[in-house]
Every structure is written in C-alpha cells, then in structure tokens.
Amino acid sequence: MISANQLTKKFVTKERSSAFTLRGKTREIIAVDRVSFEAEDGKITGLLGPNGAGKTTTLRMLSTLLTPDSGKAIIDGADLATQKVAIRQKLGVLGDAKGIYWRLSPRENLLYFAKLQGMNRADAERRATQLIDELGLGALADRPTQGFSQGERMKVAIARALIHDPQTVLLDEPTNGLDIMSTRSMRELIRGLRAQGKCVLFSSHIMQEVSALCDRVVIIAKGRVVFDGTPPEVLSQSGASTLEDGFVRLIGSDEGLFA
Amino acid sequence: MSAFSLSRASVVARKEWVDLLRDRKSIFWALFAVAISGPLVLCILYFVAKSVSERIDKTTAAIVNVAFAPDLVRHLERRGIKIDPDPADYRDRVKRGELDAVIVIEPDFQQAMAEGRPAKITLVTESSRDRSAPIAAKLSREIERYAARIGSERLMLRGVSPVVASPVRVEELDLSSAEQRGARLLQVMSFYALFAGLMGAIAAALDVTAGERERQTLEPLLTTPVTAMELAFGKWLAVSAVNLLAVTISLTGFLVALQFVPLAKLGIPFSFGVREFAGFMAVLVPFAFMVPAVLLAIGAAGKTAKEAQSSLSIGASMVGLLPMISFLRQSQPPWWDALVPVNGQYATLSKVLRSETIPTLDWAAMWVIPAGIIVIALFGFARTLANEKLLAGR
The missing domain is CATH 3.40.1710.10 (abc type-2 transporter like domain)
Incomplete structure (x- = not known):
C-alpha cells in the first residue's frame, strides 16, 4: 500500500559552458509538483507519462533515494520522512538504474542483496533458487552475467528486487528494451505478484501496456497528476475513441511522447 | 538511519573482494607491475654500479x-x-x-x-x-x-x-656504516614500496566507486537497508586488502631479487632480512589502509570512471613527488617532515634500511596520522556515495 500526498521535488542545476567558467547559470526545475495518488495491495497501479514527466523522480522519492522537498508518503504504514530503513525493507525496487554485477553470477548477485536485506544464508539460498527457477534462469544461474542478453539481465534485476519477498514493488519501466517474449513474461510476473496480494506500482510511457495490465492508471505530465482512474475512465473522461488519443489529450499535448 | 552494522559492512567487503579478484586482467597487471618494478630497479642499479666500478678498475x-x-x-x-x-x-x-x-x-x-x-x-x-x-x-x-x-x-x-x-x-673518519652506504643507493626501494602501496589500490578504488556508478549498480544498492557508511567501510576494507596484497608482493619481489643480485660483490653490503621486512610492514600496513580511503573519497566524486581517473592522478603524483623533496633536500628536514603523509613514511622506511633506531614518536606518527586520515576520508566517501545530486546524474 502506497499513499503519496503532495510530493514535490525541485532540482537546481548549474550550467557551465566550459571547465573554466566560474559562475554558471543556475536553473531551477520542478521535476515533481505536488503529486498525490494511492496504490493498493492486490492491485497493479500504472504511473503513465511521457519521457521527462517526473515518473522516475517520483519512484526515486518513494524508494528513499531522493528526499522530497515537501509532501508526505506512507508505504505499508511506514512514513517516508522518518522510517527510511523500514521502507527499504518493505520495498522491492527495480529502479531506473538496472545494472547488475557482471563478474558475478545471477545467484551471487541475488545472494548479495539478500544478505544486505538481512536474510540468513539458508533463506537467502532457498529464495534465490526459487526465483531463478520461476524466471527460467536455471541454465545461467552460475555463470558470470557478462554477455547476458538484455532480457536475461532484466530478469536478474527483477529477481534481485524481489529477493526479500517485499509486500510493495516499484518497477520503473520494466519492459523497456525487451522483446515481445520477454515483455509477455514480465507481464505474467507482474500479474503473478498481484495474485499474491502485493502492491505493484510500475511506470511506463506506453498506454497500451498500462491498459493491458493496470487496475488503476495515474497519468503524470510535466510533474503533475493529470488523471487518476481506471483505464476505461481514460476514454470517458477524455472523450477520445482510442486509449492513445485519450492519453495524448490528457497530457495536453499533441506532440505526445516527444513533448 | 539505522545504526552501523558490522555484519552488513562485512557482506559488502566480501562481495567487493570476490568481485575485484574476478577482474583478472586489471588485478594481474597491477600486481605484475608491482612485483616486477622493484626487482627491475634493483637490476638496473646493479648493472650501473658494476659498470662504474669496472670503468674505475x-x-x-x-x-x-x-x-x-x-x-x-x-x-x-x-x-x-x-x-x-x-x-x-x-x-x-x-x-x-x-x-x-x-x-x-x-x-x-x-x-x-x-x-x-x-x-x-x-x-x-x-x-x-x-x-x-x-x-x-x-x-x-x-x-x-x-x-x-x-x-x-x-x-x-x-x-x-x-x-x-x-x-x-x-x-677521514666516516661515521656511516657499511649498511648505511649501501642503503643510500637502495633508498629507491623505499620509494617502490610506497609506489606499490598506491598501484595496488588505484584500479580497485576506481572499480568500486565510479565503476559502481557507471554500471548502474549503486542505485539498487542504496534502496536496500545498507547505509552509505557501511558501504564505504566495506569497500574500503576490500580495496585495502587488495592493496596489502600488492605491498606484500612487492616486498617479496625485492627479497627474492636480493637473493640473486650479488650486491655484496660490488662492495654494497645491503641486508634486507626479517628485521627490515618487519620494519617495512609496520610502516606499510597503515599506509596500505590509508591510501585506499583517500582514493575512494576522491573516486566517488566522479560520475564516470574516466572522470574519477583524472582526479585520482593527483593522488598518484603526490606519492611520486613528495619523496623527491627528501631526495633533493640538502638541509636537515624540519621537525614536521615526519608527520607529512608519504614523506614521513619514506623517511621512516629509509631509517629502517639504515638500521637506525626509530623514535617511538615516529612509530606513533606512522599509525595515528593514517588512522585520522582514514576516518576523515571514510566520512567524506560515505557522504559522496549517498549524494542525491550525483545519484540524479546532475
């Protein structure tokens, strides 16, 4: 269960034209502007928005990587502002950065994170083997991940996020760069998490994907929530005939993804 | 934040150690360079000394x-x-x-x-x-x-x-003993021992800081309960262990080379026995732990390995240049010279080679000053690791 209330994040950037420019121009960007939404247990919530809308920043704030400038969030009863460690234990995060250690095998990658989550050796090994089997990584389990395909690396990364069996799962564009087969198995996995009663929040910029999976859609544009409801409501509220048209109308730009 | 957990830090240290040693090529070349450079210099010195004495004869x-x-x-x-x-x-x-x-x-x-x-x-x-x-x-x-x-x-x-x-x-009454005259020539050995204590750490420090960021594994790590300080501590332990390995290999290389290079024949009575080995280790162990802490603190600020590498070159040239001051100085060194990192180590190593008695204060400086630097550097390293701005890539 995630409940975000008025989350806001600003970035101040300094732009310098060269290494010898002493005083650069400072620019303030409001990446996330008073974003509020709820994601319930046993439901899949999609965070939809064009590139640069603030999806990743929102997920980074929820995963304790960035501190919000204002606003609150409660995850499984833990307050983001004061109970960071509790939240880190409750959350499984597949963030924007999905790198894995390529000199280590999938199993070693998983065990490292299991131990950091405080699992004991036996539990960690059991859970790692279970995830390796579920994701079909068996043949690769003990080979260094160097040379793995994009899909195989993504599987290791998602297994790592789920290693401690978290109640709430954050997935930042989990199908990005995957082929059709891998995308389908990723969707299966996400549905499987819902069946287990988990709270899944995932971000995407693809309307079709969100509508195929989500019970609830939160559309973000330029850092603000512009829509919060079910996929059918996207059509009714926007008055469009297709989901894609509805999405484009809701984010208020015909340029769509290239805005 | 939760309290510092030594067990989590040791999980980090063990993983980094395994990961670093699997980087066979980098590790091999770093250790090879360290193992070979000392004996090589010893051989060059031998042949130079030999040709001079032959020419005079x-x-x-x-x-x-x-x-x-x-x-x-x-x-x-x-x-x-x-x-x-x-x-x-x-x-x-x-x-x-x-x-x-x-x-x-x-x-x-x-x-x-x-x-x-x-x-x-x-x-x-x-x-x-x-x-x-x-x-x-x-x-x-x-x-x-x-x-x-x-x-x-x-x-x-x-x-x-x-x-x-x-x-x-x-x-003329020359007060230098035979060992001391030989040691003057072999002060390069102190230099190469310090050099090994730097070489062993550079590649490893880059890998666990900027490398971690560049491979996009730092962000997932920071979403686990591990704290930045635990990460910093574990990484420092692992890199220090690699560095200590380099120092030991370098000294062993010298020991082996000394068995084969007949310096005594040239009238360079030079002894590097158990006593000298122990003395060297007593100076080099704290040094081998100090260098990684500093390199990590510098390296963590780099967004890419390339950026980190160029800032690390400052550290590398310091180790190269500071002993030059002692090398070229004609006057008596000031009292605080022994307290300057690198320089102090260099001076103490030279004293070990010259079989001089080393004051307790000097020994204390060899341990207390690196310890202080380690603490400061690790705090800086931890801060940079968790820095929001670096995380957001800005």
Whole structure:
C-alpha cells in the first residue's frame, strides 16, 4: 500500500559552458509538483507519462533515494520522512538504474542483496533458487552475467528486487528494451505478484501496456497528476475513441511522447 | 538511519573482494607491475654500479706528449693504469665523451723537473658529465701521489725528513656504516614500496566507486537497508586488502631479487632480512589502509570512471613527488617532515634500511596520522556515495 500526498521535488542545476567558467547559470526545475495518488495491495497501479514527466523522480522519492522537498508518503504504514530503513525493507525496487554485477553470477548477485536485506544464508539460498527457477534462469544461474542478453539481465534485476519477498514493488519501466517474449513474461510476473496480494506500482510511457495490465492508471505530465482512474475512465473522461488519443489529450499535448 | 552494522559492512567487503579478484586482467597487471618494478630497479642499479666500478678498475690514461714524462708514465703503469699515448683531437673527443680525461704534459716538463721549477701538467676534463668524474678524480689523485713521492725524495736528498713538509695530515673518519652506504643507493626501494602501496589500490578504488556508478549498480544498492557508511567501510576494507596484497608482493619481489643480485660483490653490503621486512610492514600496513580511503573519497566524486581517473592522478603524483623533496633536500628536514603523509613514511622506511633506531614518536606518527586520515576520508566517501545530486546524474 502506497499513499503519496503532495510530493514535490525541485532540482537546481548549474550550467557551465566550459571547465573554466566560474559562475554558471543556475536553473531551477520542478521535476515533481505536488503529486498525490494511492496504490493498493492486490492491485497493479500504472504511473503513465511521457519521457521527462517526473515518473522516475517520483519512484526515486518513494524508494528513499531522493528526499522530497515537501509532501508526505506512507508505504505499508511506514512514513517516508522518518522510517527510511523500514521502507527499504518493505520495498522491492527495480529502479531506473538496472545494472547488475557482471563478474558475478545471477545467484551471487541475488545472494548479495539478500544478505544486505538481512536474510540468513539458508533463506537467502532457498529464495534465490526459487526465483531463478520461476524466471527460467536455471541454465545461467552460475555463470558470470557478462554477455547476458538484455532480457536475461532484466530478469536478474527483477529477481534481485524481489529477493526479500517485499509486500510493495516499484518497477520503473520494466519492459523497456525487451522483446515481445520477454515483455509477455514480465507481464505474467507482474500479474503473478498481484495474485499474491502485493502492491505493484510500475511506470511506463506506453498506454497500451498500462491498459493491458493496470487496475488503476495515474497519468503524470510535466510533474503533475493529470488523471487518476481506471483505464476505461481514460476514454470517458477524455472523450477520445482510442486509449492513445485519450492519453495524448490528457497530457495536453499533441506532440505526445516527444513533448 | 539505522545504526552501523558490522555484519552488513562485512557482506559488502566480501562481495567487493570476490568481485575485484574476478577482474583478472586489471588485478594481474597491477600486481605484475608491482612485483616486477622493484626487482627491475634493483637490476638496473646493479648493472650501473658494476659498470662504474669496472670503468674505475680499468682506467685508461690518455696522455699527450707521453715521451716528455717517462717517469710519470711508469708510475701510472705501476698503479695499474693503462696508457693511451698521444690521442689525436683530444679536446673534441673529451667534449664528445669519447675520452673521460686527458693528461697533457708540457714540452719542458723534464727540464722544469730537473731545475726544480714546478713542472706543469694539464688535466683536460668535462666536469658536467657525471660518468667521467670518477675517472678524472682518480687520475688527478694519481698525479698528486706521484708529485708527493718526488717531493719527499727531494727532501730526503737534502737530508730533511718528509714529515717536515706535511704539517697537517688529514684523516677521514666516516661515521656511516657499511649498511648505511649501501642503503643510500637502495633508498629507491623505499620509494617502490610506497609506489606499490598506491598501484595496488588505484584500479580497485576506481572499480568500486565510479565503476559502481557507471554500471548502474549503486542505485539498487542504496534502496536496500545498507547505509552509505557501511558501504564505504566495506569497500574500503576490500580495496585495502587488495592493496596489502600488492605491498606484500612487492616486498617479496625485492627479497627474492636480493637473493640473486650479488650486491655484496660490488662492495654494497645491503641486508634486507626479517628485521627490515618487519620494519617495512609496520610502516606499510597503515599506509596500505590509508591510501585506499583517500582514493575512494576522491573516486566517488566522479560520475564516470574516466572522470574519477583524472582526479585520482593527483593522488598518484603526490606519492611520486613528495619523496623527491627528501631526495633533493640538502638541509636537515624540519621537525614536521615526519608527520607529512608519504614523506614521513619514506623517511621512516629509509631509517629502517639504515638500521637506525626509530623514535617511538615516529612509530606513533606512522599509525595515528593514517588512522585520522582514514576516518576523515571514510566520512567524506560515505557522504559522496549517498549524494542525491550525483545519484540524479546532475
């Protein structure tokens, strides 16, 4: 269960034209502007928005990587502002950065994170083997991940996020760069998490994907929530005939993804 | 934030150690460079020292107008010096370095000698060339010895004791022991031991800081309960272990090389036994833990490995340049010199080699100062690791 209330994040950037420019121009960007939404247990919530809308920043704030400038969030009863460690234990995060250690095998990658989550050796090994089997990584389990395909690396990364069996799962564009087969198995996995009663929040910029999976859609544009409801409501509220048209109308730009 | 958990830090340390050692190529080349550089320098030193002593043993005196001073020629020959009679173009050849020094005898040498006037000899040298200097000095010494012999013979002929003509006798009492003279030559060894304590850490420090960021594994790590300080501590332990390995390999390389290079034959009595090994380790262990802490703190600020590498080169040149100050300094070092990192280590290592007693205060400095630097550097490292701005890639 995630409940975000008025989350806001600003970035101040300094732009310098060269290494010898002493005083650069400072620019303030409001990446996330008073974003509020709820994601319930046993439901899949999609965070939809064009590139640069603030999806990743929102997920980074929820995963304790960035501190919000204002606003609150409660995850499984833990307050983001004061109970960071509790939240880190409750959350499984597949963030924007999905790198894995390529000199280590999938199993070693998983065990490292299991131990950091405080699992004991036996539990960690059991859970790692279970995830390796579920994701079909068996043949690769003990080979260094160097040379793995994009899909195989993504599987290791998602297994790592789920290693401690978290109640709430954050997935930042989990199908990005995957082929059709891998995308389908990723969707299966996400549905499987819902069946287990988990709270899944995932971000995407693809309307079709969100509508195929989500019970609830939160559309973000330029850092603000512009829509919060079910996929059918996207059509009714926007008055469009297709989901894609509805999405484009809701984010208020015909340029769509290239805005 | 939760309290510091040593078990989580050790999970990080063990993972980094395994990961670093799997980077076979980088590790191999770093350790290979460290293992080979010391013995290589030792061999170069050996051959340089050998050729110098050979050249002095086989000195050839080029003499212009050799026929005018047969007595001097006989003296030189008796002293084991070969004669190269009347070389052509000798000024040019001395200038070019083909001849080290040339003795020019004036045509009236014998006449002056017979009349009791000072007979003139010119020693043509090129003083800016280092390798000729020992030869020129040896020739000059032999000529003076010849002159002194003639002088005493003359006094004796006149019935005067030669002692009368030597009112002052200089005797040199050299307080340096044989080990110390050998150690002067082998101070490079201190330098290479410190060098090893840097080389072993650079690649590893880059890998666990900027490398982690570049491979996009830092962000997932920070979403687990591990704190930045635990990460910093674990990474520091792992890199230090690699560095300690490098230092040990470097010293072992020296030990092995010393068994094969016969320095004693050249009159360089140099001992590097258990005592020296222990002394070196006592200085190098804290050093090997200090360097990674500093490198990690610097490396973590880099967004990419390339960026980190260019900032790390500062650290590398410090280790290279600071001992140069001690190397070139003519005056007594100031009291705080022993407290400057790198310089202090260098000075203490040299003292170990010279078998000097090292004051307790110096030993304390070898441990307390690195400990302080480690604490400061680790706090800085942890702060940079969790820095939001670096995380957001801005």
